[in-house]
Amino acid sequence: MFKPLLVVLFLSVLSFNSFGQLLQGDKASFTEQDTLRGSITPEREWWDLKYYHLSIEVLSESKSIIGTNKVEYTVLSPFQVMQIDLQQPMEITKVLQDDKELKFIRNGNAFFITLDKQQNVGEVNSIVIYYNGQPREAVNAPWDGGFTWNKDTNGNDFIATSCQGLGASVWWPVKDHMYDEPDSMMISVEVPNLLMDVSNGQLLKVEKNRKKKTKTYHWFVDNPINNYGVNVNIGDYAHFSNKYDGEKGELSLEYYVLKPNLEKAKKQFQQTKEMLEAFEHWFGPYPFYEDGFKLVEVPYLGMEHQSSVTYGNKFQNGYLGKDLSGTGWGLKFDFIIVHEAGHEWFANNITDKDIADMWIHESFTSYSECLFVEYFYGKEAGQEYVRGTRRSIQNDKPIIGIYGVNAEGSGDMYYKGSNMLNMIRQITNDDDKWLSTLRGLNKDFYHQTVETTQIENYLITHLGFDAEPIFDQYLRTSQVPILEYKIAKNRLSYRFTSAISTFKMPVDMVLGEKVERMDVTTEWKSVELKEDIQEIKVNPNYYIGIMKMQ
Known part of the structure; x- marks a missing residue:
């Protein structure tokens, strides 16, 4: 996913041909389905999401799920049709409001539910959605998204969800637009007795289903949560924990890894406290103290699921052992712990x-690595x-x-x-x-x-x-500005090219032994030099190109 830089900086002659458009x-x-998914439709804007209770059973043999989602909402304006999203091939089988079955129609991945009850402004109402099916299987998680069905080295199921971009509606019925989040959420996941589910928030209880030889894990999220941040992780996990004394008090740190990896995790996950120390310094308190912080091993690289950050970096520093910066500094930390947890501030909080x-x-999260x-x-x-x-x-x-x-x-x-x-x-x-x-x-x-x-x-x-x-x-735009300059008779002239006409920026230029801040625009400006200078340099923290004109 990472390719080499196309622009070489700070050369006397620069070839540049990436002239991006605004x-x-x-x-x-784009299609009608793109608009239904990506816009705040009339069937979305009239109601404010308050609460979800997602309850599912995961059936690994058939790679399917069956479940319900209770949706509580406040009526913002009178309207009688609600849009709920669920991607094919998943199916909604029934919708209830006040125990009365409702009619709905499907348009691709969008379901339009007709509400019989009068929707009055200010009321808090709810519906319960029944659904099932075989959700899309992720081929290259987390980039393409869906369910990952895997096995651990002992042959046990090792299952996880990831759906950024693709959308939460790939596996559960939801108001699948980022603008509206529930204020809180319950997640209940039924799994075989020998396995464990780890989801977002705090574990409230584990319910034994003796006849079915299963357990249901009930997790409660006490904060607003974005759709793609909700996750299910199922495996034969070992669990350990500790505490962090942070800016808002004591924060519970919980770790779930496959049992053979327990000792490696205890060593590598010590970086969690370092991450929290650094990011609370830069960004302020961890945003979800009530929900705790978890690192959960999964069968893919990792993802920023809120309060349930998933991890697959093989218990090593760098990005799968590589330094993405090529400087050596990238091997000083575990990329997935730092980057994906950085999203708790930028993605999950904001x-x-x-x-x-x-x-x-x-x-902002990539900058958090720096x-x-x-x-x-x-x-x-x-x-x-x-x-x-x-x-x-x-x-x-x-x-x-x-x-x-x-x-x-x-x-x-x-x-x-x-x-x-x-x-x-x-x-x-x-x-x-x-x-x-x-x-x-x-x-x-x-x-x-x-x-x-x-x-x-x-x-x-x-x-x-x-x-x-x-x-x-x-x-x-896709353009990187080029600072063009020329020196003639102790006079420096400079301007930006490959830039929008209104572009301007103060630039710290190194002129001999001095650093001068110049206000550079797309129009030529000039200044008299006090010493004989043939080349200029620019503070390397500017991401620009430089071209000396003859």
């Missing part, structure tokens, strides 16, 4: 309303790490996707986004302000769904400079 000019075609804004999740390194090894180490990740940037299309059709943007939302943030920090040139802004984001948008403009405006206001042209350039 996001608004993207002419990709959640995008539309998947087109997924950069809010991935850019901050983790900085916290333990110093600022220059962290910045060396983030600069090293440029090797993965593609500059293929805009980072922000298309709104209203469940379309995410470029994978550059990871490391181009994190380099953009590191550059904004360089421009801010005030680490105390930068720290307070990162912590302020998680405080002021606590447990909220947000849009890109809210995050942009927050950063602009709290950092104290106009970063709007930077966001427009780096998020909404």
Whole structure:
């Protein structure tokens, strides 16, 4: 999933041919199903989601599930049709309200339920949805998503869900849009006696079903939770735990791994406390103290499921033993523990309303890797790490996707986004302000769904400079600005090219022995040099190209 950088920085001559178009000019075609999934339809907007109780039995022999989902909601405006999403080949078999069966129709992956009871503004009502089927099987989890049906080395079932992007409706009936989250949730999962289910939140009880020789694990989530953050993990798990003394008090840390891996996990998972120490420093308190924090071994690489972070990095540092930055710093920590847990702040606490804004999740969380390194090894180490990740940037299309059709943007939302943030920090040139802004984001948008403009405006206001042209350039186009310059008769001329016409940015230029901050736009500017200089350099934390003109 990672490819080499297409742009070589800080060369005297730069060849650059990635002339991306503004996001608004993207002419990709979308279907009715894309709109039903990705937009706030009339059948969604009239009701506010309050609570789910998802109750399922997982049948591994047939790779199927059967269950119910109770949906509680508040009526915001009078309307009699509700949209619930469930992807094919899963089927809704019955819907009840007040024990009365309701009529519904299906349009692809969207079900439209006609409510007989008058829906009055302010009322809290509920429906119960019955469903079953064989959910889509993940081929390459977590990137394609669905159910992963696997076996451990002892032949026991080893099963897990993952569904970011694809959507929670791949395996359960849900209001499958990011803008609305339940305030709390119950998850009940029935599994064979010898196995265990681990889901989100706190384990309330384990119910024995003696006739069926099964157990039902009941988990309660005491905070708002995004749809794709809900998960089921089933295996022959060993469990151990400890506590973390954090900013909001004592936090329970729970770990679930396959039994043969217990001793390796006890050693590797000690990094959990280091992660929490670093991220509570940078971002503020862990956002889900009531639900605890879990690391759960799964048969795929890992995912940021809220309070139930899944792990498959084979108990080693790096990304499957590799340093994604190529600097050596990436082998100082377990990538999955740090990156996926970083999403507790950016993705699970602060959640995008539309998947087109997924950069809010991935850019900040990728940047958190750099901050983790900085916290333990110093600022220059962290910045060396983030600069090293440029090797993965593609500059293929805009980072922000298309709104209203469940379309995410470029994978550059990871490391181009994190380099953009590191550059904004360089421009801010005030680490105390930068720290307070990162912590302020998680405080002021606590447990909220947000849009890109809210995050942009927050950063602009709290950092104290106009970063709007930077966001427009780096998020909404695929172009990397090139700083063109020429020197003639002790006069330096400079401008940006490969940039939108309104692009401007202060740049720290190294001129001989001095560092000068220049306000650079797309128009030529010039300044007299006080000494004989033939080349300029730029602070390496700027993600730009440089071209010397003859």
